[in-house]
Amino acid sequence: MTGPARARARAQRVVPEPWLRTIAPIRHGSGMTAWQQVHADVLGRIQRGELAPDDELPSEPSLAAAYGVSRLTMRRALADLAHAGVIRTEHGVGSFVAPALMRHRIDDGNVSLLESMERRGHAVRQLILSVDRLEAVPPSAADRPDGAAEAAELFRFPDFPGPVCEYRYVRYVDEVPWSTSYAVVPEVLAPPSWDGSVSLFAAMADLHDLEIFREDRRFSAVPADQDDARWLEVPVGTPLLRLTGVNTDQRERPVARIVHRIRGDRAEYAVRVPR
Amino acid sequence: MTGPARARARAQRVVPEPWLRTIAPIRHGSGMTAWQQVHADVLGRIQRGELAPDDELPSEPSLAAAYGVSRLTMRRALADLAHAGVIRTEHGVGSFVAPALMRHRIDDGNVSLLESMERRGHAVRQLILSVDRLEAVPPSAADRPDGAAEAAELFRFPDFPGPVCEYRYVRYVDEVPWSTSYAVVPEVLAPPSWDGSVSLFAAMADLHDLEIFREDRRFSAVPADQDDARWLEVPVGTPLLRLTGVNTDQRERPVARIVHRIRGDRAEYAVRVPR
DNA sequence: TAGTGGTCTAGACCACTCA
DNA sequence: GAGTGGTCTAGACCACTAG
Numbered sequence: 267m268t269g270p271a272r273a274r275a276r277a278q279r280v281v282p283e284p285w286l287r288t289i290a291p292i293r294h295g296s297g298m299t300a301w302q303q304v305h306a307d308v309l310g311r312i313q314r315g316e317l318a319p320d321d322e323l324p325s326e327p328s329l330a331a332a333y334g335v336s337r338l339t340m341r342r343a344l345a346d347l348a349h350a351g352v353i354r355t356e357h358g359v360g361s362f363v364a365p366a367l368m369r370h371r372i373d374d375g376n377v378s379l380l381e382s383m384e385r386r387g388h389a390v391r392q393l394i395l396s397v398d399r400l401e402a403v404p405p406s407a408a409d410r411p412d413g414a415a416e417a418a419e420l421f422r423f424p425d426f427p428g429p430v431c432e433y434r435y436v437r438y439v440d441e442v443p444w445s446t447s448y449a450v451v452p453e454v455l456a457p458p459s460w461d462g463s464v465s466l467f468a469a470m471a472d473l474h475d476l477e478i479f480r481e482d483r484r485f486s487a488v489p490a491d492q493d494d495a496r497w498l499e500v501p502v503g504t505p506l507l508r509l510t511g512v513n514t515d516q517r518e519r520p521v522a523r524i525v526h527r528i529r530g531d532r533a534e535y536a537v538r539v540p541r
Numbered sequence: 542m543t544g545p546a547r548a549r550a551r552a553q554r555v556v557p558e559p560w561l562r563t564i565a566p567i568r569h570g571s572g573m574t575a576w577q578q579v580h581a582d583v584l585g586r587i588q589r590g591e592l593a594p595d596d597e598l599p600s601e602p603s604l605a606a607a608y609g610v611s612r613l614t615m616r617r618a619l620a621d622l623a624h625a626g627v628i629r630t631e632h633g634v635g636s637f638v639a640p641a642l643m644r645h646r647i648d649d650g651n652v653s654l655l656e657s658m659e660r661r662g663h664a665v666r667q668l669i670l671s672v673d674r675l676e677a678v679p680p681s682a683a684d685r686p687d688g689a690a691e692a693a694e695l696f697r698f699p700d701f702p703g704p705v706c707e708y709r710y711v712r713y714v715d716e717v718p719w720s721t722s723y724a725v726v727p728e729v730l731a732p733p734s735w736d737g738s739v740s741l742f743a744a745m746a747d748l749h750d751l752e753i754f755r756e757d758r759r760f761s762a763v764p765a766d767q768d769d770a771r772w773l774e775v776p777v778g779t780p781l782l783r784l785t786g787v788n789t790d791q792r793e794r795p796v797a798r799i800v801h802r803i804r805g806d807r808a809e810y811a812v813r814v815p816r
Numbered sequence: 817t818a819g820t821g822g823t824c825t826a827g828a829c830c831a832c833t834c835a
Numbered sequence: 836g837a838g839t840g841g842t843c844t845a846g847a848c849c850a851c852t853a854g
């Protein structure tokens with residue numbers, strides 16, 4: 267496993283020093299706690315356009331001094347902004363105003379994210395983290411993502427008994443991390459040399475002359491764990507949209523199970539509801 | 542606005558004192574940070590069943606002492622568990638192991654949460670927070686939930702010009718908070734005395750002899766703000782499933798726009814994808 | 817009133833990035 | 836090596852709940 271491929275635009279400009287002087291110390295004992303006031307003030311300044319996307323914020327100590335709070339209180343405010351995707355912090359570098367969040371609308375019909383995005387002119391890249399072959403026995407719940415009883419269900423393919431292949435990969439849209447993804451397919455259907463340049467399911471369909479349908483989709487919201495945080499370049503605890511599903515072939519046989527954990531500040535999934 | 546209606550089961554038992562002695566101080570400098578080790582240890586003990594749902598944890602100071610860390614570090618670990626819905630903390634009372642999370646599977650066809658849940662034997666209650674009449678002009682983005690350009694879109698009803706009614710309410714399932722919800726409908730269609738005992742859209746349908754369809758649904762993930770936190774009884778920043786949508790009548794005219802912010806640790810929305 | 821969780825501080829040290 | 840964010844501490848005070 268290589269480290270996260272960082273090829274990100276650097277700060278457009280550093281916020282000029284005079285800007286710091288426009289900050290007034292917060293007032294204690296005014297209903298709101300200190301970190302809430304700081305949070306609101308910084309958010310307001312960003313929304314009002316005082317700071318532009320990719321601007322670098324002053325350092326934590328200097329901001330803390332300007333607001334008249336301790337560095338820890340300052341960090342509490344900044345952490346909340348980072349969770350909401352308003353700013354982004356990089357260890358050893360600085361904090362930056364996040365670029366205007368480009369929410370992608372996905373019509374989750376029978377077309378993959380990759381195809382759907384490329385049709386709209388966005389570049390999708392899939393970085394494969396691991397491919398494992400497993401006997402189709404329910405593994406111990408502990409080391410599976412979203413452990414518990416659901417784990418065994420992930421490995422059930424009644425029509426294709428035998429070992430399964432387990433894929434872990436990261437999807438990028440326009441070189442910004444989009445999701446950590448997990449897929450399980452029966453080994454007999456697995457494409458032997460999938461390199462992520464096409465949809466996994468498109469590869470399966472080609473190989474075995476199948477038609478693959480997205481059968482059902484389930485949505486939930488979960489906090490980013492350390493692994494998510496690392497690959498998606500967000501703080502631990504950031505809300506992620508968790509999308510699980512089953513794909514079937516033209517005879518309604520399950521052929522793949524997937525779990526995507528998608529950055530909540532980037533993704534919006536749209537579903538047409540049939541009448 | 543009244544305070545949150547708390548009618549919650551209290552602790553089944555307090556974790557016995559000897560249990561505290563089974564905790565070993567964490568080892569510094571072993572790859573994981575202190576709070577990660579504490580987090581992992583507490584989570585493991587809960588998953589292994591040492592602590593049962595609704596058990597009350599020892600106080601923060603005593604836990605901190607047992608692990609050999611400062612109270613702040615202890616709190617960092619507990620905060621992460623609370624975000625994930627593993628424990629729940631009550632100010633001035635204590636921390637408790639959260640009950641096994643009951644994920645509800647919703648087939649989001651043309652049936653309301655209320656009907657769908659009651660059909661499955663769950664009690665749904667809707668608490669109305671406010672009903673406001675507004676001129677149908679795009680309001681300032683600042684004070685709308687999920688402000689920005691989307692705000693104006695919420696008020697567009699080309700077929701029913703004029704003022705709109707804005708509803709804010711909280712939905713409970715089995716007396717546990719489920720979502721904070723927000724709906725906008727044209728005033729000419731608004732039921733004059735909706736009390737939350739039935740679906741808002743069922744009331745509209747009855748009143749004006751409409752058939753109401755859930756036209757499209759969009760899913761995203763957002764952190765709980767202070768208002769969400771208050772009503773849903775979760776910490777600020779907890780991941781919420783954000784569900785927005787448009788309802789239309791039998792002639793495909795938009796008649797309502799809705800925004801639900803749903804506790805991520807309780808909800809899972811399932812959608813059948815049409816072939 | 818006692819005990820709990822929530823906020824805040826000042827200071828220290830570590831881990832990371834970059835010139 | 837200088838500057839940044841990440842972690843951690845000991846201690847203090849506040850806000851809330853309950854007996």
